[in-house]
Amino acid sequence: MAGASSKTDPQLLLSHKFPEAAFAYTERDAALYALGVGACGRDPLDADELKYVYHENGQQFIKVLPTFAALFPLQSLPDGLCFPGLQYDPQLLLHGQQYIELYKPLSSSAHLQHKVSLAGLHDKGKAAVVEVETKSFDQASGELLCMNRSTAYLRGAGGFSKSSQPFSYSNYPPNQVRAVKIPKDKPFSVFEDCSQPSQALLYRLSGDYNPLHSDPMIAKIAGFSRPILHGLCTLGFAVRAIIKCICRGDPDLVKSILGKFLLHVYPGETLVTEMWVEGSRVIYQTRVKARNRIVLSGFVELHRWTSSL
Numbered sequence: 278m279a280g281a282s283s284k285t286d287p288q289l290l291l292s293h294k295f296p297e298a299a300f301a302y303t304e305r306d307a308a309l310y311a312l313g314v315g316a317c318g319r320d321p322l323d324a325d326e327l328k329y330v331y332h333e334n335g336q337q338f339i340k341v342l343p344t345f346a347a348l349f350p351l352q353s354l355p356d357g358l359c360f361p362g363l364q365y366d367p368q369l370l371l372h373g374q375q376y377i378e379l380y381k382p383l384s385s386s387a388h389l390q391h392k393v394s395l396a397g398l399h400d401k402g403k404a405a406v407v408e409v410e411t412k413s414f415d416q417a418s419g420e421l422l423c424m425n426r427s428t429a430y431l432r433g434a435g436g437f438s439k440s441s442q443p444f445s446y447s448n449y450p451p452n453q454v455r456a457v458k459i460p461k462d463k464p465f466s467v468f469e470d471c472s473q474p475s476q477a478l479l480y481r482l483s484g485d486y487n488p489l490h491s492d493p494m495i496a497k498i499a500g501f502s503r504p505i506l507h508g509l510c511t512l513g514f515a516v517r518a519i520i521k522c523i524c525r526g527d528p529d530l531v532k533s534i535l536g537k538f539l540l541h542v543y544p545g546e547t548l549v550t551e552m553w554v555e556g557s558r559v560i561y562q563t564r565v566k567a568r569n570r571i572v573l574s575g576f577v578e579l580h581r582w583t584s585s586l
């Protein structure tokens with residue numbers, strides 16, 4: 278299996294110790310993020326969403342969308358997406374998947390301590406798949422607040438296996454994140470939302486400044502006709518739709534989230550999210566309306582849900 282990336286040394290990456298990182302955010306960051314994933318984008322009076330950006334009805338703090346937690350992994354890697362021992366072209370990196378567990382609702386400001394470790398490394402031949410786990414703790418109390426598992430799909434970086442069996446390492450049981458099977462029946466709910474042509478330019482201000490999302494030349498080198506939307510921005514749109522349609526606007530019902538990025542989205546495209554309820558789990562998929570292509574699928578696990586909600 279040795280190939281283009283034979284300079285890659287998986288053992289070096291497996292033994293790498295990522296440094297801990299401290300990070301603080303304020304209400305302004307949480308509100309900017311909410312606008313970046315389209316909150317109040319269609320209606321500034323939206324009764325379900327004003328609370329993410331404004332102290333509505335005298336509320337003391339704004340509410341924080343659960344997908345805000347997905348920003349923590351990038352902030353926890355001060356050296357960026359640098360993986361010692363792995364040869365790859367950063368311009369060909371795509372976000373493959375995101376898994377988030379929330380152990381309590383996020384407060385509107387916090388001082389955090391992030392602990393990062395390698396969760397997985399897989400040789401897919403034409404690509405390498407790297408999974409990074411970030412645990413975020415409240416700095417003062419030491420309480421674990423959330424965990425992210427971020428998957429990067431590194432095109433052109435596969436083919437580093439030394440034996441006929443493709444290299445594959447995971448630090449978690451394979452059944453922990455069950456694969457999503459989209460039901461055949463009619464969705465329980467469908468929500469349509471327009472991303473803005475400037476969506477990626479707004480979203481990047483939440484901390485992901487990868488030029489793939491803003492620079493036309495870099496986007497072309499990466500194989501796209503123009504800058505594409507951040508995967509986590511699309512995920513933010515989808516989970517916001519689920520909170521609106523299934524959770525009756527209550528973001529605190531969300532316990533865990535999985536999103537697999539299946540195809541790129543161009544800013545300005547209309548996103549249609551279809552949802553099915555299976556027990557306490559919402560299965561969803563998001564398609565771009567004009568191209569009729571599924572771009573994202575996954576699940577959202579809820580703390581409690583009854584059909585009377």
Ligand SMILES: CCC/C=C/C(=O)SCCNC(=O)CCNC(=O)[C@H](O)C(C)(C)COP(=O)([O-])OP(=O)([O-])OC[C@H]1O[C@@H](n2cnc3c(N)ncnc32)[C@H](O)[C@@H]1OP(=O)([O-])[O-]
Pocket residue numbers: 370371372373374401406427428429430487505506507508509537538539540541542
């Ligand atoms: C990180 C922060 C930076 C952010 C950047 C962005 O936001 S970028 C914007 C947001 N991101 C985007 O826009 C990316 C959108 N996604 C895509 O463009 C495509 O899904 C792809 C290019 C990632 C893979 O397509 P393809 O045709 O090359 O793949 P294939 O079907 O031939 O499968 C080959 C193997 O890879 C596996 N595998 C497949 N998909 C994924 C995945 N998502 N995830 C993980 N693994 C995946 C699949 O299971 C198979 O393994 P097996 O079964 O052989 O062991």
